[in-house]
Amino acid sequence: MNLGELNKVWEIKALKKKPKEDEARKILEKVANQVQPIMTRRKWRVKLLSEFW
Structure with a gap:
């Protein structure tokens, strides 16, 4: 497994409307796609990117 694959947004969730x-x-x-290079460089991970009110 490539370690770069870990440094990403794992799940995207929108409100149910x-x-x-x-x-x-x-x-x-x-x-999520636009910040992917930054996340890889900084070794950041986001488990859930979600919309909120």
Whole structure:
């Protein structure tokens, strides 16, 4: 296993409010992808990236 695979966002969770749930999930996935290089460099891990009120 590549150690870089550990330094990432492991789970993404949006609030349960259809139909906006899908849109929120896409935004959270974009954010997770954008910060991936920083997280790898700093050896950071995020178990859960979630939307909140």
